Amino acid sequence: MGRQRLDEQELRGALEDLEGWSVAGDAITATYAFDNYESGVAFAMRVALYAQRVDHHPDLLIQWGKVTVTWSTHDAGGVTQRDIKGAAYVSDVMRAQSSQAR
Numbered sequence: 001m002g003r004q005r006l007d008e009q010e011l012r013g014a015l016e017d018l019e020g021w022s023v024a025g026d027a028i029t030a031t032y033a034f035d036n037y038e039s040g041v042a043f044a045m046r047v048a049l050y051a052q053r054v055d056h057h058p059d060l061l062i063q064w065g066k067v068t069v070t071w072s073t074h075d076a077g078g079v080t081q082r083d084i085k086g087a088a089y090v091s092d093v094m095r096a097q098s099s100q101a102r
Contacts, residue, residue: 005078014084021087027072028079028087032094033065040067043093050089056082058090 006014011028015021020030034040044060044067051057061068069090071083 003073003076003080003082005073005076005080006084011079014081018084018087018091020091023079024070026078027059027070028083029068029070030087030090031066031068034067035065037062037064040065043067043097046093047090051086054082054086056086058083058086 011023015023015028018028018030020032021028022030032040032043034043040062044062047058047060047069056073059068059070059072061070069087071086072078073080073082
């Protein structure tokens with residue numbers, strides 16, 4: 001399911017609902033800020049566990065105070081619905097985390 005590469009119009013439309021996500025070559029990417037290293041690692045771990053469940057894995061770059069998530073379906077040569085679904089999951093995790101911090 002969802003392994004067909006999205007065309008430019010489909011991709012732009014899908015990203016309209018995903019705050020903070022942008023196109024980067026044949027992928028979509030977003031960077032999230034954290035107060036400390038441990039919070040970023042905990043967030044990355046949640047993303048990693050989701051990726052294992054759905055058998056679709058993003059690139060995760062963990063740095064002090066930020067984590068960059070990049071989704072692409074390499075065998076399709078770009079972004080597919082699987083990547084959009086993964087980005088939506090990540091956005092939901094961040095939204096929930098932000099509302100709990102208030």
